[in-house]
Amino acid sequence: MxxxxxxxxxxxxxxxxxxxxxxxxxxxxxxxxxxxxxxxxxxxxxxxxxxxxxxxxxxxxxxxxxxxxxxxxxxxxxxxxxxxxxxxxxxxxxxxxxxxxxxxxxxxxxxxxxxxxxxxxxxxxxxxxxxxxxxxxxxxxxxxxxxxxxxxxxxxxxxxxxxxxxxxxxxxxxxxxxxxxxADSGCRVGEWHDPETHLIPNILKSTFGDGKEFELFGDDYDTRDGTCIRDxxxxxxxxxxxxxxxxxxxxxxxxxxxxxGTNEGSSVKEVFAECEKVTGKKIPLKIKGRRPGDPAVLVADNRKAKEILHWNPRRTLSDSIRTAYMWEKKMRGN
Known part of the structure; x- marks a missing residue:
């Protein structure tokens, strides 16, 4: 086909x-x-x-x-x-x-x-x-x-x-x-945006010692740790x-x-902590004010896709961070 x-x-x-x-x-x-x-x-x-x-x-x-x-x-x-x-x-x-x-x-x-x-x-x-x-x-x-x-x-x-x-x-x-x-678990393709706007690659880019500091927008939301939760x-x-x-x-x-989606949410601080765990590096962090229009929580109910398409997301947040980190290192020739 x-x-x-x-x-x-x-x-x-x-x-x-x-x-x-x-x-x-x-x-x-x-x-x-x-x-x-x-x-x-x-x-x-x-x-x-x-x-x-x-x-x-x-x-x-x-x-x-x-x-x-x-x-x-x-x-x-x-x-x-x-x-x-x-x-x-x-x-x-x-x-x-x-x-x-x-x-x-x-x-x-x-x-x-x-x-x-x-x-x-x-x-x-x-x-x-x-x-x-x-x-x-x-x-x-x-x-x-x-x-x-x-x-x-x-x-x-x-x-x-x-x-x-x-x-x-x-x-x-x-x-x-x-x-x-x-990214692809075989590191064949990955995320390649310019400018990069997604959370995880931007956190990971801050691990390479080139002066980039990760900016966290808002830690006063009505969530379990004050930061936005996303799926x-x-x-x-x-x-x-x-x-x-x-x-x-x-x-x-x-x-x-x-x-x-996964039917589960992770906060920005939780994603940040997992990135530090996966990379084994301390990542420079700067907390800034909220961005306008960012909802506190966005999480999917994925039951319909599971029931009709028989789709079951199998990979964890740690898997996503690990493969994204592998790809970022490949892009940098590391």
């Missing part, structure tokens, strides 16, 4: 590409490399896997001709869609590029799928569609009231996918991620969920949506 992975040279996309290849799928990545790295595909092309890596199609979802050529020339059976801008702060400053890229780009993709008879898509959505939590753990029935343009673009796409299913029979699974962490799901577990979602669609499953 041939699968096109948009944004396949990015962080989560590249891990999904490897998981698909390891599971025997033939995979084409589609990426404009605005945030993903072409070196990722070059690295993957040299890895021995069960499936065939069909290479990277350098194209843009805002160019319909690119999508049509990729689908036609490679005779794709399904799509897994990661390509999107995803920085909340940037979306507040530049909503125009977020709506254009995330919404218009996805509409172009769905139109091309319709024209080429590709009727299955797994979509990288986000817990940001829920907005400020009214209760935790957050289940799929929680109201969706996003509080930033990034979350609103993802919610718009979810609604679009419902409409394309009803009108054209394109079935979709939308996977709403909580906080993603870790950290391992990126390899996340990749497994995409394969299960694809198999669900292949086996005739209908359009649906699922939370991906």
């Amino acid at each position: 041939k699968v096109m992975v948009t944004g396949g040279d990015g962080y989560i996309g590249s891990h999904c590409v490897l998981a698909l290849l390891d599971s025997g799928y033939d995979v084409l990545t589609f990426d404009n490399h605005s945030t993903g790295h072409i070196q990722t595909s070059e690295n993957i092309s040299g890895i021995s896997t069960e499936g065939r890596f069909l290479g990277t199609f350098s194209g843009d979802l805002l160019n319909v001709d690119d999508i049509n050529r990729a689908l036609k020339e490679n005779d794709m059976d399904a799509v897994i869609h990661f390509a999107a801008f995803s920085q909340v702060a940037e979306s507040m400053k530049r909503p125009d590029i977020y709506y254009r890229n995330n919404v218009c780009g996805t509409m172009n993709l769905l139109d091309a799928m319709k024209d080429h008879g590709v009727d299955k898509i797994v979509f990288s959505s986000t817990a940001a569609t829920y907005g400020e939590p009214e209760y935790t753990p957050i289940d799929e029935d929680h109201p969706q009231r996003p509080i930033n343009p990034y979350g609103r673009t993802k919610l718009t796409v979810e609604g679009m996918m419902d409409d394309y299913d009803l009108a054209y029979g394109i079935r979709s699974v939308r996977l709403r991620y909580f906080n993603v962490a870790g 950290y799901v391992n990126v390899e577990d996340l990749a497994d969920a995409h394969i299960l979602a694809l198999e669900y669609l292949v086996n005739g499953g209908g359009t649906d949506f699922f939370n991906l």
Whole structure:
């Protein structure tokens, strides 16, 4: 079976590409490399896997001709869609590029799928569609009231996918991620952002003695230790969920949506302490005031994904930190 992975040279996309290849799928990545790295595909092309890596199609979802050529020339059976801008702060400053890229780009993709008879898509959505939590753990029935343009673009796409299913029979699974962490356990791919905004890699970067100090924003929240609590799901577990979602669609499953998290939360201080434990290093820390818009607790209720997709996250927070640290050392040549 041939699968096109948009944004396949990015962080989560590249891990999904490897998981698909390891599971025997033939995979084409589609990426404009605005945030993903072409070196990722070059690295993957040299890895021995069960499936065939069909290479990277350098194209843009805002160019319909690119999508049509990729689908036609490679005779794709399904799509897994990661390509999107995803920085909340940037979306507040530049909503125009977020709506254009995330919404218009996805509409172009769905139109091309319709024209080429590709009727299955797994979509990288986000817990940001829920907005400020009214209760935790957050289940799929929680109201969706996003509080930033990034979350609103993802919610718009979810609604679009419902409409394309009803009108054209394109079935979709939308996977709403909580906080993603870790790297490939074989150190084949990992997280590679510039600038880096995620908690764990930023803590780990502070262990290398280059003067970087980790900044903790807010220690006066109404939580067990005063710092924000988040649900950290391992990126390899996340990749497994995409394969299960694809198999669900292949086996005739209908359009649906699922939370991906661990059903447990870790505070920033707990993550910090675990990073020190894994690395064996004392990490420089500076406590600053709260950032606006940071909820105290964000934890997923993942029962629906367990029951319907038969997905069970297996890796621990320590596993995620260990693999992220291995990748960071590899990137630095250590």
